Amino acid sequence: xxxxxxxxxxxxxxxxxxxxxxxxxxxxxxxxxxxxxxxxxxxxxxxxxxxxxxxxxxxxxxxxxxxxxxxxxxxxxxxxxxxxxxxxxxxxxxxxxxxxxxxxxxxxxxxxxxxxxxxxxxxxxxxxxxxxxxxxxxxxxxxxxxxxxxxxxxxxxxxxxxxxxxxxxxxxxxxxxxxxxxxxxxxxxxxxxxxxxxxxxxxxxxxxxxxx
Amino acid sequence: xxxxxxxxxxxxxxxxxxxxxxxxxxxxxxxxxxxxxxxxxxxxxxxxxxxxxxxxxxxxxxxxxxxxxxxxxxxxxxxxxxxxxxxxxxxxxxxxxxxxxxxxxxxxxxxxxxxxxxxxxxxxxxxxxxxxxxxxxxxxxxxxxxxxxxxxxxxxxxxxxxxxxxxxxxxxxxxxxxxxxxxxxxxxxxxxxxxxxxxxxxxxxxxxxxxxxxxxxxxxxxxxxxxxxxxxxxxxxxxxxxxxxxx
Numbered sequence: 001x002x003x004x005x006x007x008x009x010x011x012x013x014x015x016x017x018x019x020x021x022x023x024x025x026x027x028x029x030x031x032x033x034x035x036x037x038x039x040x041x042x043x044x045x046x047x048x049x050x051x052x053x054x055x056x057x058x059x060x061x062x063x064x065x066x067x068x069x070x071x072x073x074x075x076x077x078x079x080x081x082x083x084x085x086x087x088x089x090x091x092x093x094x095x096x097x098x099x100x101x102x103x104x105x106x107x108x109x110x111x112x113x114x115x116x117x118x119x120x121x122x123x124x125x126x127x128x129x130x131x132x133x134x135x136x137x138x139x140x141x142x143x144x145x146x147x148x149x150x151x152x153x154x155x156x157x158x159x160x161x162x163x164x165x166x167x168x169x170x171x172x173x174x175x176x177x178x179x180x181x182x183x184x185x186x187x188x189x190x191x192x193x194x195x196x197x198x199x200x201x202x203x204x205x206x207x208x209x210x211x212x
Numbered sequence: 213x214x215x216x217x218x219x220x221x222x223x224x225x226x227x228x229x230x231x232x233x234x235x236x237x238x239x240x241x242x243x244x245x246x247x248x249x250x251x252x253x254x255x256x257x258x259x260x261x262x263x264x265x266x267x268x269x270x271x272x273x274x275x276x277x278x279x280x281x282x283x284x285x286x287x288x289x290x291x292x293x294x295x296x297x298x299x300x301x302x303x304x305x306x307x308x309x310x311x312x313x314x315x316x317x318x319x320x321x322x323x324x325x326x327x328x329x330x331x332x333x334x335x336x337x338x339x340x341x342x343x344x345x346x347x348x349x350x351x352x353x354x355x356x357x358x359x360x361x362x363x364x365x366x367x368x369x370x371x372x373x374x375x376x377x378x379x380x381x382x383x384x385x386x387x388x389x390x391x392x393x394x395x396x397x398x399x400x401x402x403x404x405x406x407x408x409x410x411x412x413x414x415x416x417x418x419x420x421x422x423x424x425x426x427x428x429x430x431x432x433x434x435x436x437x438x439x440x441x442x443x444x445x446x447x448x449x450x451x452x453x454x455x456x457x458x459x
Binding site: 005006007008009010011012013014024026032033034035036037038039040082083118119148182183185186187200202203 | 216220255256257258259260261262263264265266267289291294295299304305306307312313314315316428432435436438439445446448449450451452453
């Protein structure tokens with residue numbers, strides 16, 4: 001895949017990151033905002049969050065009910081498809097394992113569509129939300145999560161590109177088959193593994209292998 | 213060749229736009245029509261193998277076949293923009309991949325209603341691709357570009373936009389200068405606010421499709437303001453850059 005092409009006179013100018021960066025990424029200290037439309041402002045009195053679709057006990061929580069669930073601190077590295085990575089971000093929220101245990105996925109459930117206030121959607125395999133890999137973030141850096149970063153509550157799945165970590169999340173729908181969400185319909189990867197640099201649909205493994 | 217393979221483009225021209233902005237015209241061996249608003253990713257490789265990549269909006273319309281124009285702002289300490297500004301001239305080669313992006317796009321044949329484009333600084337670049345595409349397609353939809361810049365010397369594509377406004381009665385250019393306006397300027401001289409957005413919306417017979425591109429603060433102000441004026445959120449498309457999202 002590597003070729004012999006290089007740009008004469010180009011050399012590293014940014015200090016090398018202390019961290020191992022996924023391919024094509026650079027480290028940033030700030031937290032850039034990227035969204036496709038206006039920022040939805042959802043008052044916590046009107047907010048709810050639910051788990052439904054292929055589950056035995058569909059769940060829906062009010063803001064008060066959700067905040068009463070056991071919360072944990074998470075320190076995670078995040079990687080945006082627009083090439084920035086941010087290391088050691090600190091969150092507080094509710095583990096998806098706890099939420100899924102309450103809902104009880106049926107055996108057919110293999111994928112998840114995140115539905116959000118404002119209409120955003122994104123798709124993920126269910127297995128990527130279990131085993132301590134994902135949570136619903138309520139606080140960032142010790143403060144309530146700001147609206148432009150997805151507050152009051154955001155799905156956080158740090159091992160995938162950050163567009164999978166849906167802002168303003170409202171509901172997770174468990175599905176038997178994978179279906180593209182908002183950016184996925186616009187040509188972005190169905191899975192989005194930063195370490196395999198799966199930015200766009202063309203980068204997905206099943207496409208590369210010619211099986212789809 | 214797959215749609216998004218890296219390809220080696222040849223720099224045909226480097227055009228100064230403002231003291232901090234240049235347009236790089238690239239000839240592509242595997243050019244394909246893009247949609248106005250899309251971007252390319254540009255990758256630099258050092259002799260030791262170190263690579264850095266950044267995404268840049270396309271300024272040229274899809275009607276300009278065989279080549280793309282990328283208009284790029286020099287970022288403080290920018291590793292990629294710094295090299296492009298210092299080291300790259302006509303005849304050089306650059307690796308690119310694209311076109312990318314399927315939401316912040318405007319197509320003359322499919323979205324021929326009223327159009328409001330709002331730009332802050334170099335956020336004008338993808339909107340310029342839309343305006344050039346609109347001009348090439350000769351679509352008469354009422355169109356306004358509301359363009360916020362700090363000072364007169366920061367206006368990118370100034371002459372071309374003025375000429376477009378002078379020759380096309382369906383296109384209106386509204387500049388606002390946030391730090392220093394030209395001598396004798398009678399137009400807007402402030403950041404985008406509710407009153408300004410209301411005035412701009414009044415120019416449209418019906419609620420326009422909106423595209424907003426610029427720094428996050430401006431985009432947030434414009435998107436929130438337009439939604440508050442009753443523009444349906446699904447008709448407001450945004451592209452944001454922060455202090456560090458595109459060094």
